[in-house]
Amino acid sequence: MSYQADVLPILKQQCYRCHSADKYKVSTSNTLNMEDFAALKYYATPANGRNNVSYLVGNIRHDEGFVKMPYDGGKLSDCEIATIKAWVDAGALNN
Structure with missing residues (x-):
């Protein structure tokens, strides 16, 4: 999983x-x-979120208790969410 790619x-x-x-x-x-x-890494780190879910992941999955992002009400595709979650789970490296 690559941040850049x-x-x-x-x-x-x-x-x-x-x-x-x-x-x-x-x-x-x-x-x-x-x-x-x-700043992105802070939001991607589960320990900084709620119930060990990062703000970034909770927001893009539209989890209860998080701010739904994108704010316009649309939602990222399941593939996009899975990619970001896999990156977060791997430590949210800048690679």
Whole structure:
């Protein structure tokens, strides 16, 4: 599982419209700049989430108690979610 080859393209396509560095600078409600890997890793780490589920995974799966992302109500495909979850489960490495 590679962040650069597998995960980053999904994030760019599905998340950067709200969670890019440019959007982060002008938004008062945006709490995550996904272009900042340290911030992304924090949100991807299960211990920082709820019930040992990372905020990133809980949000994109639309789990109860998490903020549904993408915020517009759409949902990532099962394949995209599985790819991101596998990356998180492997330690969310910047590779």
